[in-house]
Amino acid sequence: MTVFATYNIKGGVGKTAAAVNLAYCAAQEGRRSLVWDLDPQGAASYYFRVRPETGGGKGALKGKRELESLVKGTDFPDLDLLPANFSFRNLDVWLDDARKPESRLGKRLKPLSRDYECVFLDCAPTLSLASESIFHAADVLLIPLIPTTLSLRAFEQLQAFLAEKGPKGLRRLAFFTMADRRKKLHLDIMEALPGERPEILGTVIPQASEVERMGPEQAPVGAFAAASKAAHAYRELWAEIRQRLDLG
Amino acid sequence: MSLMPPPETHQYSFPALTDATALLAHLQQGRQLRRLAPQTLHARYLDTFDWRLHQAGLALLAQGDGEHWQLELVTPGGEISASDRATAPPRFARELADSALQARLAELCDCRILLTRLETRVSRQPLEVLNADRKIVVRLAVEAHHDTGEDSGPLPPGLRVWAVRGYRRELETVLEALHTLGAEPGPAMPLAAGLAARGIQPGDYDSKPRVDLNPGMRADHALRAVLRALLATVRANEAGTREDIDPEFLHDFRVAVRRTRAALGQCREIFPADSLGHFRGEFAWLGQITGATRDLDVYLLHFDQLKASLPGAMQADLEPLREILRQHQRKAQQTLAALLAGERYRRLLIDWDGFLATGAVDSHPALAAEPIVAVARERIWRAYRRVVRDGRALGPDSPDEDFHELRKRCKKLRYLMEFFQGLFPGGEIKTLIKALKGLQENLGAHQDQVVQADFLRQLAGELRADPGQLPTLLAMGALVADLTGQQQTSRGAFAARFGEFGSPEHRDSFRALFHPDGPGPRP
Numbered sequence: 001m002t003v004f005a006t007y008n009i010k011g012g013v014g015k016t017a018a019a020v021n022l023a024y025c026a027a028q029e030g031r032r033s034l035v036w037d038l039d040p041q042g043a044a045s046y047y048f049r050v051r052p053e054t055g056g057g058k059g060a061l062k063g064k065r066e067l068e069s070l071v072k073g074t075d076f077p078d079l080d081l082l083p084a085n086f087s088f089r090n091l092d093v094w095l096d097d098a099r100k101p102e103s104r105l106g107k108r109l110k111p112l113s114r115d116y117e118c119v120f121l122d123c124a125p126t127l128s129l130a131s132e133s134i135f136h137a138a139d140v141l142l143i144p145l146i147p148t149t150l151s152l153r154a155f156e157q158l159q160a161f162l163a164e165k166g167p168k169g170l171r172r173l174a175f176f177t178m179a180d181r182r183k184k185l186h187l188d189i190m191e192a193l194p195g196e197r198p199e200i201l202g203t204v205i206p207q208a209s210e211v212e213r214m215g216p217e218q219a220p221v222g223a224f225a226a227a228s229k230a231a232h233a234y235r236e237l238w239a240e241i242r243q244r245l246d247l248g
Numbered sequence: 249m250s251l252m253p254p255p256e257t258h259q260y261s262f263p264a265l266t267d268a269t270a271l272l273a274h275l276q277q278g279r280q281l282r283r284l285a286p287q288t289l290h291a292r293y294l295d296t297f298d299w300r301l302h303q304a305g306l307a308l309l310a311q312g313d314g315e316h317w318q319l320e321l322v323t324p325g326g327e328i329s330a331s332d333r334a335t336a337p338p339r340f341a342r343e344l345a346d347s348a349l350q351a352r353l354a355e356l357c358d359c360r361i362l363l364t365r366l367e368t369r370v371s372r373q374p375l376e377v378l379n380a381d382r383k384i385v386v387r388l389a390v391e392a393h394h395d396t397g398e399d400s401g402p403l404p405p406g407l408r409v410w411a412v413r414g415y416r417r418e419l420e421t422v423l424e425a426l427h428t429l430g431a432e433p434g435p436a437m438p439l440a441a442g443l444a445a446r447g448i449q450p451g452d453y454d455s456k457p458r459v460d461l462n463p464g465m466r467a468d469h470a471l472r473a474v475l476r477a478l479l480a481t482v483r484a485n486e487a488g489t490r491e492d493i494d495p496e497f498l499h500d501f502r503v504a505v506r507r508t509r510a511a512l513g514q515c516r517e518i519f520p521a522d523s524l525g526h527f528r529g530e531f532a533w534l535g536q537i538t539g540a541t542r543d544l545d546v547y548l549l550h551f552d553q554l555k556a557s558l559p560g561a562m563q564a565d566l567e568p569l570r571e572i573l574r575q576h577q578r579k580a581q582q583t584l585a586a587l588l589a590g591e592r593y594r595r596l597l598i599d600w601d602g603f604l605a606t607g608a609v610d611s612h613p614a615l616a617a618e619p620i621v622a623v624a625r626e627r628i629w630r631a632y633r634r635v636v637r638d639g640r641a642l643g644p645d646s647p648d649e650d651f652h653e654l655r656k657r658c659k660k661l662r663y664l665m666e667f668f669q670g671l672f673p674g675g676e677i678k679t680l681i682k683a684l685k686g687l688q689e690n691l692g693a694h695q696d697q698v699v700q701a702d703f704l705r706q707l708a709g710e711l712r713a714d715p716g717q718l719p720t721l722l723a724m725g726a727l728v729a730d731l732t733g734q735q736q737t738s739r740g741a742f743a744a745r746f747g748e749f750g751s752p753e754h755r756d757s758f759r760a761l762f763h764p765d766g767p768g769p770r771p
Contacts, residue, residue: 048383070414072412075384
């Protein structure tokens with residue numbers, strides 16, 4: 001089981017879209033995949049037409065209730081969802097009380113390893129105890145980047161944080177999202193950065209109306225616009241990630 | 249690549265309903281249903297000639313579009329106990345890729361071919377049940393079946409239900425609705441109606457036909473009933489034996505012939521003596537002409553096991569032997585098939601059938617009207633005494649032939665006990681048959697080892713001239729040594745097995761059940 005976490009300190013960078021679409025790509029290849037919606041806003045759950053749960057989340061984190069009992073099958077083969085849970089709003093407070101908070105999430109994920117080949121954690125955009133726990137649980141951090149100055153600044157901050165406090169062995173892969181090739185700034189950044197930063201992938205997710213349509217369609221892009229540029233870009237991105245990680 | 253078992257599924261049949269459209273209409277009431285594009289598929293119901301899956305309470309269904317097939321082992325309760333995908337419905341369990349389904353089929357069917365018992369064309373209408381958020385909470389498929397071989401009119405529809413994880417309540421609502429519609433859990437393919445339309449009764453073949461006898465029945469009537477059932481078994485296996493569909497046809501054919509010979513041996517003074525000699529001779533001939541093919545079948549069935557008994561480096565050298573065995577088997581099989589298509593065999597079956605119908609009733613041999621239980625008791629007792637006498641005379645150094653003779657005596661005793669099983673208390677006779685079986689396994693293994701080693705020696709003579717076969721010859725030599733060692737082991741184990749069979753409890757039971765004078769001092 002490989003645990004991916006889509007993460008960025010900054011919000012609105014296409015983090016949830018990446019988790020949902022990459023999980024869809026993995027599942028389409030027959031890899032049993034799970035999306036865990038850890039963001040109390042529940043956007044990933046919404047994309048799968050599943051309402052956030054109102055209870056049971058705390059028990060699941062504490063180990064009183066098996067995570068498996070909260071899993072919902074999505075409308076797509078080999079793709080399941082752990083829906084958002086309102087009690088995740090208090091994740092930080094609760095982790096603060098727990099012993100060894102940073103290893104808590106990873107421990108709870110372990111029993112799922114016989115069921116799933118890929119797990120995608122969709123995380124809230126904060127830098128907190130919760131994100132530290134996520135860094136420990138994940139094997140790979142997938143970092144969506146909008147090619148703007150502010151977004152890069154947030155990326156630098158994250159890198160600095162991980163260098164100091166991040167767990168060893170956590171792979172980091174970043175990629176550009178919401179890229180607009182008509183904007184000179186976007187183009188400049190996308191051209192300059194990958195050369196300096198080997199962890200930045202070559203595939204770019206374009207700013208596309210299909211990604212926005214995930215809201216009204218409530219489905220991954222590949223499910224309603226398989227031939228679109230955006231769907232193609234996510235498939236390419238998944239292929240590049242697989243290749244980088246030697247996932248076969 | 250999927251690591252998880254397939255999602256929970258349920259299958260239903262609707263014996264009371266013949267119209268899939270009506271079922272669809274019912275389902276649509278008060279439910280948000282999405283219809284997907286209809287599919288046309290083929291469905292096959294597979295089982296062995298002797299209904300091994302049916303006997304185990306299972307049905308193997310294959311459903312596909314010609315290129316991709318879904319195989320499902322379904323319980324009477326409509327649960328799928330194992331499933332897998334394949335590019336074609338399997339003919340043998342060994343053709344499938346490793347999976348839980350393959351393991352279960354191999355365990356149950358062994359070397360038996362999977363025959364298509366029913367074949368239907370399926371119009372499948374897939375459906376999705378949606379909740380208020382238009383999320384799929386249950387998947388369904390309504391199936392209309394038409395027998396491709398019989399013009400029997402429409403068959404009852406079937407239904408498959410797939411659970412979606414995390415939507416248990418919604419699933420239960422759907423299952424409840426199906427129940428009120430008259431759904432019966434079971435294979436979605438309408439097996440009962442389809443087989444009935446083809447005039448097939450599942451389980452209609454048993455290699456050991458049960459003949460209902462009662463203790464007071466005339467001996468000639470009882471033996472005739474037994475012999476008729478055996479003739480039916482010979483006939484049932486004739487085509488499969490001639491075409492060599494799988495090795496079990498010949499096996500069952502031979503067993504029925506041997507049983508016939510054993511029963512014929514008991515017919516003196518029950519049937520008129522003048523015809524008996526002829527039939528005994530002819531059935532002995534039938535036993536003899538089927539022997540070579542069976543020996544080679546056994547050899548091929550054991551081949552992997554024999555190969556594995558050699559040192560690793562030598563195992564590959566033995567492989568050419570498999571092809572040589574196959575060639576010999578094909579030749580023996582051709583000879584056998586020609587004889588079974590020939591006049592002597594045809595004549596035997598006609599004459600024998602005629603004799604059983606009429607020839608056995610005209611004269612009045614001494615024991616013909618005796619109650620069968622008295623005759624059975626006396627004959628089983630005599631056969632048992634012979635096994636005990638001959639078995640006691642055997643030692644570790646006795647000739648192979650003597651072991652083989654004892655084996656034949658054991659078979660005869662076993663057959664007699666099985667023919668007349670219904671005349672004696674069930675539990676006790678079963679225990680004795682089981683004890684005898686233990687002894688027979690030991691003697692059977694010994695005999696197979698002797699036959700196989702002899703065959704290898706004989707074959708070595710043929711191969712000697714070809715220098716390219718040297719590695720194979722060496723491997724065969726190692727195998728002969730191994731088989732000889734195994735023979736010694738079998739001989740070493742004989743005394744213990746024979747001792748178990750002849751234990752004081754068993755002796756008492758044999759005496760109590762079969763001694764013509766009833767229970768008495770131990771023999």
